Every structure is written in structure tokens, then in C-alpha cells.
Amino acid sequence: MKDKTWNVTIAIHEDGDDTHVDAVLELDNKLEVRGRGMSRRNPRDDSEPLIGDELAAARALSDLAHQLLSRAAWDIEAKTHVPAKSLAL
Numbered sequence: 001m002k003d004k005t006w007n008v009t010i011a012i013h014e015d016g017d018d019t020h021v022d023a024v025l026e027l028d029n030k031l032e033v034r035g036r037g038m039s040r041r042n043p044r045d046d047s048e049p050l051i052g053d054e055l056a057a058a059r060a061l062s063d064l065a066h067q068l069l070s071r072a073a074w075d076i077e078a079k080t081h082v083p084a085k086s087l088a089l
Contacts, residue, residue, distance in 0.1 A: 023060035035064025
């Protein structure tokens, strides 16, 4: 087995009080997995753009992680013909 490096690209777009983030992972087989996250500043809060970026990025990465878990479960089930839930992911 060889070592691998996967890179995630995080793109942040701010629109007023809203921050949208795409976290994109390109896999070895040229497949792309994309997680999305967003945050919205409460108008009563001080403007701290970094906090919105962090929150939206965390949500995008969480979405990406859930998608990877789903893909892994599907791949396990396709290989073993056993529901992945019973295999303790």
C-alpha cells in the first residue's frame, strides 16, 4: 500500500451577513466530493468575519465527512453484501 495525500479546497464567499463555504475533495479516481456550509451573522452581533468563516467552514467539512462516511458504507455494502450498519463503521 502506498501513502496518499488528499487535499481539500475550501472556497469562502461572503454576501452581507451570510457566509457560504464549499469544501471540495478530489479523490484519486478524479471523483469530487463536495461539502457545503453556511453561517449568518445575527444583526445584533459585532461584525467578526473570521468567526463566520470558521463556522461555515466547519459545517462544510462536517458535511464532507458525512458524505465520505456514506460513500464508504455504500462501498462496503457493495463489496460484502452486508448492511454497513452491522459492521460498526
